[in-house]
Amino acid sequence: MSRDIREITRAYATNIKYHSRLWVREMGNIIFPRICAGCGEYDTSLCAKCRHIMKGNWREVHSDLEYMQFFYTYEFYRKKNEPISDETYVQFPIYALGTYEEERKNIILAWKHHIDEQLTSFLYVLIAQQGVLLGKHYREHWGKCCDIVPAPSHPKRKREDLFIAGHIAKALAYGMQQSGIKARVCDVLERSHSLRVKTAHERYKKQQGITLKNEEMLKNPILLVDDVVTTGSTLAGCARALGENHRAVLACALAATPQKSRKDERHAEVEKKKK
C-alpha cells in the first residue's frame, strides 16, 4: 500500500518537473532566440552546415570495438584444420554515421538533454534518409523483414521523451519501410538499474543490467540501435539479453567514439591502477 503511494508521488513529481521544463523551454524561445545545436548559429535548431555534417555516411566500426571481438575456440581450428592465429571475429557488424566529436557530438548531447521538437524533427528526416540506404543493404543480406530494437534507456528518460535510441529506431524504421522492408520498432529491452559508469570495466559490468521483456514480439532478424557506440559493451549486453533465440544481425548508431580517445582512456585507466 505505502509502496503504491510512493510510486504515485514519484510519478507526480516527475510530471511537475517535466512540465516546468517544457514551460521554461517555451519561455526560452521567446526570450532567447533558437541556436543551432551543433555550432550555435542563431535562429535555427540545426543549421544547413550542421545538417550536412549530421547526415554523415554509414561506415563499419566494429573492428575498433574491444567488446565486440571474439576469439575462435580450439574446436573451431580443429574442425577447420587451420593453423591457430590471433584472428578475431565479430558477433554482428556495426555501422555508425560519423565520429563522436565536434558538431556531431554537440548535436547528440543537445538532443539527449533537452526536448526540442524542431531539432527532433530535423534529425528524424536525416536519419530516415539514411534508413533508406540501410534498408537496401539490409535487404541484400537479411531479407524483407526487420525488428528494430533500441538499446534500453533509464525509464525516467522515456517518461521525459528523451529516449534517443527509441527516436532513432522510429526514424530508421520509417526510412527502411521506404526501401520495401517490413521494419518495425520492438522496444523489448529494459535497463533494470542505472549505473554511473566511468571506466571500461564498469561499462562491461553495465551489460548485466539489461533484460528482455515481451519476447513474443520478436519474429524477424534484429537490428540493434543506439545513439553512440564507445566500446560496444552496451550492444554486447543487448545481444546477450536477447539470448540464443533472437539473433541481432546488425547494429547501428549515430556516432562512434574516435578510436584515439578510446586508447587514451584505456591508457589513463592503466596509469590510474599503477598509482
Ligand SMILES: [Zn+2]
Ligand atoms: Zn550549425
